[in-house]
Amino acid sequence: MEQQDQGRRSFLKSTSVAAAGAFATGKVLGANDRVNVAYVGMGRMGRGNLEVSQKHAEVRVAAVCDVYQPHLEMSAAMARRFGHREVKEVKDYRDILADKSIDAVCISTPDHWHAWQTVEACKAGKDVYVEKPISVTIDEGQKMVQAARKYNRVVQAGTMQRSGIHFQQASEIVRSGKLGKVGTVKTWNCGVAKPQGIGNPADGAPPAGLDWDLWLGPAPKRPYNANRFGVDPKAFSHFRWFWDYAGGMMTDWGVHVLDIALMAFDNPMPEYCCATGGKFYLTDNRDTPDTLLVSYRFPQGFVATYENRHTSSICQFDKSYGTVFYGTEGTLHVDRGGYMIVPEKGSSLLEAKVNRSNDSNYDHWRNFLDCMRTRQRPISDIEVCHKSTATCLLANVSYRSGMRVDWDSANATTVQPEARKFLSREERDPWKIVV
Numbered sequence: 001m002e003q004q005d006q007g008r009r010s011f012l013k014s015t016s017v018a019a020a021g022a023f024a025t026g027k028v029l030g031a032n033d034r035v036n037v038a039y040v041g042m043g044r045m046g047r048g049n050l051e052v053s054q055k056h057a058e059v060r061v062a063a064v065c066d067v068y069q070p071h072l073e074m075s076a077a078m079a080r081r082f083g084h085r086e087v088k089e090v091k092d093y094r095d096i097l098a099d100k101s102i103d104a105v106c107i108s109t110p111d112h113w114h115a116w117q118t119v120e121a122c123k124a125g126k127d128v129y130v131e132k133p134i135s136v137t138i139d140e141g142q143k144m145v146q147a148a149r150k151y152n153r154v155v156q157a158g159t160m161q162r163s164g165i166h167f168q169q170a171s172e173i174v175r176s177g178k179l180g181k182v183g184t185v186k187t188w189n190c191g192v193a194k195p196q197g198i199g200n201p202a203d204g205a206p207p208a209g210l211d212w213d214l215w216l217g218p219a220p221k222r223p224y225n226a227n228r229f230g231v232d233p234k235a236f237s238h239f240r241w242f243w244d245y246a247g248g249m250m251t252d253w254g255v256h257v258l259d260i261a262l263m264a265f266d267n268p269m270p271e272y273c274c275a276t277g278g279k280f281y282l283t284d285n286r287d288t289p290d291t292l293l294v295s296y297r298f299p300q301g302f303v304a305t306y307e308n309r310h311t312s313s314i315c316q317f318d319k320s321y322g323t324v325f326y327g328t329e330g331t332l333h334v335d336r337g338g339y340m341i342v343p344e345k346g347s348s349l350l351e352a353k354v355n356r357s358n359d360s361n362y363d364h365w366r367n368f369l370d371c372m373r374t375r376q377r378p379i380s381d382i383e384v385c386h387k388s389t390a391t392c393l394l395a396n397v398s399y400r401s402g403m404r405v406d407w408d409s410a411n412a413t414t415v416q417p418e419a420r421k422f423l424s425r426e427e428r429d430p431w432k433i434v435v
Contacts, residue, residue: 035103038063042068072090097126116433121153130155132259133389134157154372167263173341179329179331184302247393248289251392262391268300273391293306
């Protein structure tokens with residue numbers, strides 16, 4: 001592939017050493033300008049982002065990009081239905097980087113691509129909307145923040161719950177002290193799965209229309225496996241259950257529920273965490289655990305937990321997921337449907353139940369587009385989501401290393417040297433991340 005892409009390789013080399021300058025500043029958008037967006041990774045999440053963004057009149061679908069031809073064709077047809085007759089169909093993301101007419105990229109690729117694609121977009125002078133979790137290692141997330149700052153880019157992460165009005169209200173209630181002293185926060189995802197899970201398909205040939213090597217990109221070279229690719233018309237892709245590409249439920253959903261805990265306490269990093277669990281129930285070929293219990297201690301004087309299980313659907317408040325703040329005056333549960341307050345006995349706090357009042361996906365894109373014009377940092381700025389993602393990744397570091405992991409905030413690393421091998425990974429050429 002490299003031999004056929006001399007021009008792209010030269011572009012990649014030049015952007016790897018680009019300094020902040022004319023090429024890296026991007027076009028200044030006026031109040032009435034159309035925003036040319038390229039959508040990269042056109043599975044369910046990518047098509048969902050394309051659809052949501054089309055509720056904003058200034059967004060023009062300039063290009064769709066995917067290494068899997070059926071997804072590319074499906075998303076191009078979708079863009080045309082929205083009136084974008086001249087949408088470009090692109091297989092190789094480097095062609096998006098080289099297109100100076102594109103103002104922003106929406107990255108909905110598998111997690112292992114997020115860091116390289118975000119960094120290179122920043123270097124190419126493009127703003128970025130990147131899905132969560134932002135990275136598969138803490139080192140990658142740090143480089144994404146560095147790139148956003150160095151090249152003065154607006155980078156919004158896809159933790160859209162932060163744009164939910166009721167999530168903002170719940171966080172403000174915690175900050176206001178109305179719940180009293182909050183010493184414990186609990187987050188979880190629970191449910192019952194079939195023991196065969198996603199099954200055990202044998203390695204084989206990739207389907208027609210898929211460039212498997214390009215799909216792997218920076219990840220280790222592996223034979224094609226249907227579960228590693230993971231496209232399933234009835235579910236979000238199964239790649240997220242393999243360490244090469246993602247971090248399991250801890251990063252896939254944990255980043256949402258823990259992000260709200262961090263939001264309420266002004267985005268801290270934990271002092272330490274301890275994770276235990278295993279693959280106790282599912283018999284499929286996934287790498288990541290089906291049972292996980294994580295405990296954190298934060299310097300603000302509270303502890304937090306995350307729990308995931310596939311063997312029981314009975315959870316607090318009869319909710320399959322959520323974030324709960326336990327205070328001396330009352331308890332607050334919040335999820336995408338709304339929030340509820342349960343007062344402590346004898347408390348003057350009033351019981352309350354508040355339903356969702358806005359479309360957080362719509363408003364998250366609105367915030368991103370507005371920040372592209374004002375150059376302010378968005379509500380889920382890359383640095384904010386890096387902390388939420390890193391909090392989840394620390395749990396996976398603890399789980400995989402088998403030790404409690406202490407976080408050294410001053411040096412942005414773990415206190416335990418033995419755990420540091422899980423903080424980064426070796427990327428395959430030519431996908432080295434260079435800020």
